[in-house]
Ligand code: TXA
């Protein structure tokens with residue numbers, strides 16, 4: 001890790017290496033020294049730091065420009081590691097059984113004292129846990145040997161990265177290493193479910209595991225975010241997020257003059273990009289963030305977006321599109 005001080009910002013030389021056993025060993029060594037490593041998962045690229053090291057976590061918040069009230073997800077490779085960090089009740093265990101490794105994050109009460117430092121949890125008594133379903137991520141976690149906190153590897157508020165080049169575009173010069181594992185498969189962040197005492201399981205963020213699949217595994221409906229008054233919420237679910245520079249116009253039938261076009265399904269207007277010409281929601285999810293970045297790069301004022309069905313992965317796609325379209329602070 002080479003670090004030099006530029007103003008009050010830590011400027012770093014960022015290297016990009018293809019995923020390989022050697023690169024993974026180097027990444028683990030950087031994490032041990034308190035450095036910052038971006039790596040692919042099955043959902044989006046994450047920006048990792050040692051969960052137990054508050055200095056590393058502080059540097060991570062700074063590199064992203066992320067508000068420190070927004071807690072991070074701890075990534076683990078083994079269930080035993082999850083249980084050293086959080087209290088998993090029967091519901092949480094059932095969900096871990098059904099969907100781990102995979103794109104599901106569980107928010108559970110934190111063990112006290114918690115191996116995931118206070119700063120990474122934004123001082124909350126709960127902790128977010130995820131076991132990623134990606135061989136490279138798993139190998140990194142095993143090489144490092146304990147939990148790695150990792151938000152999506154973008155500047156705070158930007159579109160999440162699904163390729164190493166997206167990470168470089170946002171974070172070059174701010175982190176130590178990017179492991180390049182090609183395009184991510186799912187393309188949307190994990191689904192977040194809170195499993196907390198004296199409350200029904202609650203969907204905090206739609207994502208890579210459709211809510212319908214979770215409900216089928218549990219046999220009960222999930223409570224909605226914010227339902228039941230002061231229920232827990234995901235502090236990071238700000239109304240404006242995942243934002244390209246262009247404004248988004250949603251549920252458009254066709255682009256108006258001068259607008260860029262993001263289509264979905266067969267038979268729409270020509271030009272621009274189509275999330276999935278066949279109307280496949282998994283394909284659309286995988287393409288969403290990359291196409292938003294690509295359209296935005298041409299500098300249009302407005303990106304018009306075709307309607308996407310609000311079921312299965314479509315619910316997570318629409319959540320991200322609504323946030324990208326929301327008025328900016
Ligand atoms: O797929 C993913 O989840 C990716 C990859 C890298 O694993 N990570 C990701 O992290 O999307 P991030 O930081 O972009 O989003 C984490 C979300 C935030 O909205 C945060 O507020 C919420 O998780 N969160 C973290 N800890 C929480 C807690 N204890 N209670 C409620 N929400 C929490």
Ligand code: MG
Nearest residue numbers: 151152160189
């Ligand atoms: Mg994010």
